[in-house]
Amino acid sequence: xxxxxQSPTHLIKTRGQQATLRCSPISGHTSVxxxxxxxxxxxxxxLWYDEGEERNRGNFPPRFxxxxxxxxxxxxxxNALELEDSALYLCASSRSRASSYNEQFFGPGTRLxxx
Amino acid sequence: xxxxxxxxxxxxxxxxxxxxxxxxxxxxxxxxxxxxxKQPPSRQMILVIRQEAYKQQNATENRFSVNFQKAAKSFSLxxxxxxxxxxxxxxxxxxxxxxxxKLVFGQGTRLTINP
Numbered sequence: 475x476x477x478x479x480q481s482p483t484h485l486i487k488t489r490g491q492q493a494t495l496r497c498s499p500i501s502g503h504t505s506v507x508x509x510x511x512x513x514x515x516x517x518x519x520x521l522w523y524d525e526g527e528e529r530n531r532g533n534f535p536p537r538f539x540x541x542x543x544x545x546x547x548x549x550x551x552x553n554a555l556e557l558e559d560s561a562l563y564l565c566a567s568s569r570s571r572a573s574s575y576n577e578q579f580f581g582p583g584t585r586l587x588x589x
Numbered sequence: 590x591x592x593x594x595x596x597x598x599x600x601x602x603x604x605x606x607x608x609x610x611x612x613x614x615x616x617x618x619x620x621x622x623x624x625x626x627k628q629p630p631s632r633q634m635i636l637v638i639r640q641e642a643y644k645q646q647n648a649t650e651n652r653f654s655v656n657f658q659k660a661a662k663s664f665s666l667x668x669x670x671x672x673x674x675x676x677x678x679x680x681x682x683x684x685x686x687x688x689x690x691k692l693v694f695g696q697g698t699r700l701t702i703n704p
Contacts, residue, residue, distance in 0.1 A: 562632065568690075577639060583633070
């Protein structure tokens with residue numbers, strides 16, 4: 475069974491640009507979560523999508539947004555990039571929120587560097 | 590809001606010995622899940638072990654076991670017969686049963702295995 479995949483592996487942007495990160499969940503998983511792992515700040519929850527809808531978002535500005543497609547893959551968009559957006563962005567997937575057995579399985583991450 | 594605290598930024602242990610990583614959490618909820626994740630230098634987060642709050646029995650997975658003290662809100666991870674491949678960042682995480690579904694992470698403990 476293929477795991478969670480993310481692309482690209484690395485992304486270099488300049489301040490003010492937009493970044494798009496992609497995630498494909500494990501087959502059969504309908505929930506996708508995005509986390510930011512910035513140096514010194516630990517892992518912070520960004521967004522949760524389930525069945526195509528945004529279910530919850532963390533304490534991040536609106537320029538962090540995303541969507542989930544009918545095949546349950548997901549995109550994270552970061553607009554008007556700032557230097558402090560440089561981080562490892564991790565995507566995780568799990569079974570439906572209705573399932574009690576719904577551990578989150580993580581992808582390898584996308585390293586975003588903002589210059 | 591729930592918080593997770595890992596008070597040991599770094600730990601080291603001799604190969605084949607036993608090490609315990611500490612984690613405390615704060616919550617007013619009675620139903621929740623606790624997890625330990627491992628993040629090796631390759632950076633992919635791997636689920637090590639999970640504990641349901643309603644279960645009194647401590648979870649075990651091969652060489653990994655937990656000491657779950659619900660009243661004390663403590664959730665430590667014991668690694669027996671440490672191996673070089675156990676070297677990684679270890680994150681303790683909390684997830685509410687009732688809502689949000691997001692994981693709340695501790696700051697992590699970097700574990701070094703000395704040969």
